[in-house]
Amino acid sequence: MEDSNMELVRRRAIPWMLWTIWKNRNSLLYAEVQESTLLLAHIALEESTLWNELNKVEQGGNQYLHDLGAPYLTGGAWITRDHRGEVGMHARVALLPSPDRLSAEMNCLLWVLRSLRDLRLEEVSVGIDSQRLVEAIQNPIRWPRYRCLLR
Template sequence: MEEAKLWKGLNRARNSPLNCPSALVLARSWSPPLQSQVKCNIHANWRNNKLHYGGSWITRDYQGRVNHHAREAFTSSPDRLTVEPRVLLWALQSLRDLHVQEVVIGSDLSELVEAIKRPADWPKYRWLLQQVVKLIGAFPMVGFEIESATSNFLAREIARSVLRNGLFQSYLALGGPSQLHDRIRQESTF
């Protein structure tokens, strides 16, 4: 049974949950998902391999309303491409636990999307990418968008607060972060 599931996951037809267009244009402002979907912007704020790093995710609906946001402090990691899949795993686990069905993940690290699309080209990160692909299979639909730093501003600011402000306590909250409320309102008037 496990081998059949693995084979099915590796041999999905074009309706694969990895909905990654080959050429994506970086938008300067946040773009909404389809009405049936939630968009989850993620970011990992990594400085070097000796420090903790901060991760965050924030979900919004098709009207730009923030549903949830979360922040987490993680132990040190060797490079940025290791931390982003860890933050993605944490976000996907949280979204699964929140019973989100269809999600578009927005990240400003294009290498993350490339690694998920072609994990064989990234053998150093094989275990992490296998975990991501396995978790993606738990959702009816997961898509990916490459964001600009500007359009991923909210997730970036929440993740930066871990190291910048020493906010190592993790949390999950309804709605948007209060200190960024005006920016959320501004971005939602797309």
């Protein structure tokens, strides 16, 4: 990973290469399917590049990657009000840790929507203060890392 003789894009792709090898091994063992090694290497390199680009943050002209080390401990709450503003129902929950803030916000929103659906509420307004979450919902193809949550 620190070999400066190899270009940065390829060094960053090493974890994806290892993961691709593991997935291909499982496909071969359990489904008797094997893809071309050239195709697998290309896919791993592409996924690595995409992930690294999407996880850059600019600060003072410099770019750095998000620190995904510490999990986000999150919780959520919702409240319903009628047309007069009177409180109807409410709930709160502590959610499982998330790897980053955006996935924590997505999990919270999904919990709210599932709760309201389970109560058979057909018309709701949801307030969200996260611009990144709104962007991810409006344009999910630009957020492949969160594909399973946005689906």
